[in-house]
Amino acid sequence: MASPSDIWSACDYAPTAARLQPVSALVATQLAQFVESPATVADIGSGHGEGVAALLAQGYTVTAIEPTGRIRESGQKHAPEATWIDTFGEATGLETASGDAVTSTFGTMFCDPTKGPAEWARILRPGGMLMMTAWNQEGFLATMTDAMNDAIAPDRSTQTPPHMAWGVDDVAHERLSPWFDHISIEHLDLDWSFESVEEGMQLYRGGSPTHAWMADHAGTRREALWTALRDHLEAHADDSGRIHSTTGYALVTAQRRRDTGR
Ligand SMILES: C[S@@+](CC[C@H](N)C(=O)[O-])C[C@H]1O[C@@H](n2cnc3c(N)ncnc32)[C@H](O)[C@@H]1O
Structure with missing residues (x-):
């Protein structure tokens, strides 16, 4: 079976990181509403470090967890003031109750949904905050993923x-409630526009590791995959060929229970 590192190393991650940056910035500013700095934050699936840099700018001390070597090297260059560790979000190796917050922009969503929440609760002090984002079923990415999977x-x-x-409210509640309370889920939109169909094709062929990996392993269906993507982009293009679109995500906030020794 492919490891997360195999999948996330399949191509350059920078074009996707740039698209997700507004969400990383939002997570850092939202966290500041709940957790005063100085404070200790573990960021999970830190990617190229956009979110880590935003957390550092808020004055937090940040441990960045990123298991993919190729991606972690870029992140370390972008945000060298953080402590970068090569580990997984389900088994961080961090000390029990050592953190004031756990954050993640589209990283914790890839952790095991049972082991992950238990580990985030373990490393948080009682009352500590979890703030994570995950794709929901709304907008461009959801329908594109269906079209590509059908292909x-x-x-x-x-x-x-x-x-x-994780983007389904009841599921997120069920996964977090053994360890967390004050669970809040907000559904938001991220701009997902393209200057042209070609720009969209370039993003998915060479700037989105999960899609590059999917194509590399699609065997005889590889071309059908790219055709499905092209059709999807063309269906969203206006008369000038530009694609104005958004994609939906959930911003999940929760507080580590004070009343459980689990
Ligand atoms: C969509 S990217 C998000 C990266 C970054 N947070 C951002 O917003 O650009 C997902 C990241 O999670 C990492 N990842 C995948 N599985 C993971 C796991 N089990 N534990 C921690 N990180 C993981 C990948 O290596 C990748 O860098």
Whole structure:
């Protein structure tokens, strides 16, 4: 089975990191509403460090958890003041109750949905904050993912995969409630526009590791995958060829229970 590092190393991550940057910035400013600096934050799935830099700018002491070597090297260059560690969000190795906050921009959503929340609760002090984002089922990415999955596996199960289920309120509540209370889920939109269909094709072929990896492993369905993407982009283009679109995500905030020794 492919490891997360294999998948996330499949191509350059920088174009996707740039698109997600407004969400990383939002997480840092939102966290500042709840957790005063100086404070200790563990950021999970830190990528190229956009969110880490935003957290450092708020005055936090940041440990950045990033298991993909190729991505971590870029992150370390971008935000060298953080402590970068090569580990997973389900087994961080950080000390119990050592953190004031755990943050993640589209990183914790890829952790095991049972082991992950237990580990984030373990490393947080009682009353500490979890703030994470995950894609929901709204907008460009959700419908694009369906179209691409249909192209490579038309008979696949229609069950939502575990990482996408974080965007379903009841599921997120169920996963977090053994460890967290004051769980709040806000659904927001991120601009997902393209100057042209070609720009969209370039992002997914060479700037989005999960899609590059999917194509590399699609065998004879590889071209059908890219055709499905092109069709999806063309369906969203206006008369000038530009694509004005948004994609939805959930901003999940929760507080580590004070009343459980679990
Ligand atoms: C969509 S990227 C988000 C990166 C960054 N937070 C951002 O907003 O650009 C997901 C990141 O999570 C990392 N990742 C995947 N599985 C992980 C896991 N189990 N634990 C920690 N990080 C993981 C990947 O290596 C990748 O860098």
